[in-house]
Structures are given as structure tokens and as C-alpha cells.
Amino acid sequence: MIGLMGVKNDGKTLVTPNGTDLFPVPFGIAWCIQRIQHWIAKKTWRYK
Known part of the structure; x- marks a missing residue:
């Protein structure tokens, strides 16, 4: 699994990771x- 910065x-x-x-990063970049992380999580985790 690829580790992502958070x-x-x-x-x-x-x-x-x-x-x-x-x-520190500007708020817009952090957002x-x-x-992106939430989008990846939706694509990789399977909800039943």
C-alpha cells in the first residue's frame, strides 16, 4: 500500500505516513x- 502524506x-x-x-501549509492546500485522501478512501474501501 502506498503511504500518503496527511x-x-x-x-x-x-x-x-x-x-x-x-x-505548515496554507489552509487551501491542506483542504x-x-x-484527495477522502476520494482515495472512498475508492479503496468497500462498504457493505
């Missing part, structure tokens, strides 16, 4: 990252 709960800090904080 955004912390503060909505602006970019983190690696293992939880290491990288750097886009989360939308």
Missing part, C-alpha cells in the same frame, strides 16, 4: 490534500 487535526501541518511533522 494533514494534522490543526488543519495546516503536513505530516508523513509515520507521523513526522514536516511543515485539497484532505479531499
